[in-house]
Amino acid sequence: MSTARTTIDFDRTGKQIGFVDIPHSPHEDAWGATRIPLAVIRNGSGPTVILEAGNHGDEYEGPIALGELLRELDPGAVNGRIIILPAVNTPAVDAGRRTSPVDGLNLNRTFPGDATGTITQQISAYVSEVILPLGDAFVDLHSGGSSLNILPSAIIEPAADPVLRRRNIDAVLAFGAPLTVVIDNLGEPRTSTATAVRAGLVTIGTELAGAGTVSLDALAICRRGVRNVLAHFGVLDPASATPPARPDAILRIPGHDGYVLAPTAGVFEPFHALGARVSAGQEAGRIHNLVNPSREAEVVRYGAGGIVYGQRQPGRVVIGNCCVTVAAPYEGEIS
Template identity: 40%
Template sequence: MKSRVWSKIDFSATGMQADYARVPYSSDISAYGWIPVPILCFNGGRGPTALFTAGTHGDEYEGQIALRNLARELSLSANLRGRVIILPALNWPAVSAGRRNSPLDGGNLNREFPGEANGGPTAMIAHYVTSELFPLVDVVIDLHSGGRSLDYLPVALGRSGRNDAEAAAILRLLKSFDAPFGAITDGAGAGAGSTLYAAAEQHGIPALTTELGFGATLSERGLRIAERGLRRVLHDYEILPTIHRIEPSSSVILKYQSPRNSIYAPCDGLFEPLAKPADEVKANQPAGRVYPLGDVAAEPIELKFPSSGLVAYRRFPTLSRTGDALFGLMSVMEDVA
């Protein structure tokens, strides 16, 4: 079904265009209104097309700022050989509210793909990306961070692809972006097949996502990783071969362990972590403590890592509720070409 979201941008026209993806939304005070999702298109003629997105979650900022900076640089470039489509605030309602999910319908955009043409605002945004933008593009990068709830190691994530050729293309993209850590994942502990990069995989498009910051603030290191990674991809895929390229530093390729090896809050309480992202840990090593919220005289609950691995993330807020993810683990992949 054709998307109900529309834009004035002519993606076949050369040059720079700026407009909105207009998401129909009928509210109490605007019966026939639309939500303005900013969209930029830079077209230099024949060559590959890259789709770069951020703000899929509104409280994650490294990608949003990296794409704004990149857009300014592209607006001054006369050497573009392909096309770059940028949506730096993809879930505009969440971005403008500084929230992970949309305040309009509670939708988590990275759990809505491939979306619905006649769904709520969040589902319509996902459907627009899937139905209107994916057919135009050759490579996809969706920039994320830990947001207000997680402290993450700086990692770029790709899926395994549907066949060997797609797996190789995704690995090439991970190595080109060159975050300090790269990971192959099926997303079982998070959005699984309902994420933007999972939807891209189903269209045969090499795609990656990232986790580059923490705590709903701006990580200077995460921003630098995003900006350098985008530059390398534009150079390596010959979309903008003249852009200054910082040489890669050999990303360590990891894989997520099963969600069963993650640690979750056993009760409402105050979380005291004893490890941080990128720490190497051993099975049965102390991981942290949870102090039961309703019983100030109770002994803290001691947490231990269920397996050895590398800490991928830890919960950022101290106050935790039963079932909150406190730690996740990764392992180094063997025999990665």
């Protein structure tokens, strides 16, 4: 049973901004707690939309946009309930790291969590066991973080149920990002979006630039997209949405072949910019060994054709690092 506690009343009308406290007793603090920011805005009888950001602590557009939203939004403009977790992986957000400095875990590989496990596992358990059952829809805002720069895009999490899959696609298209991409994380079941889909929630993800910085373009897409999704579900006035341009095509990362992994350590030199069209077998770049200049750079090649969707940031790599990601046309049902 979870020991997490909050003073937030999820059923109360109005705006509440507070925390979820998870008891934490490290060397520096015998009876302290890890505090996870939480806001609830409720009014009227509409659906519940859960907005999450800070799943990874080095991805900044989502936390900025959700912090602004919870401060600015008038409850009178809401029809339903918005649950906001703007920095859900607070230890990682504080440290600006993908993984938690407390236990070294990647929150987005711990779902559905463990209420008696480490801090990261307790956070994912609280989201899985307390937050998700309250929701009708779930939005998880990501970017490429400090290790990738990704074309700003809204993400479709696959769903086996065709009705839910259709609703996911419609909601992701309503977000209005420049690109729409299907990403299943190679079938990984331990992500927040995969868990939300299993729970039956309409699920929307994003990848909004990255490279360890705040992209002004991606932040604008995020701000607009969150409000578009809330309008799509009728939680905000549908007339307030920015009409999304329907993408020419939905893309997907084509399994293992969509990832170019480093076969050696060194510094990766990409041969193509983000958005470039490439083909399977084409040279993607090369890895230089800077401390052994007599050694020839090692060329790496694309395993699939499509567009360059994500690229390594920074340049230094070790064996197994993702250097480039390719997105190809999605051949599943769209309309």
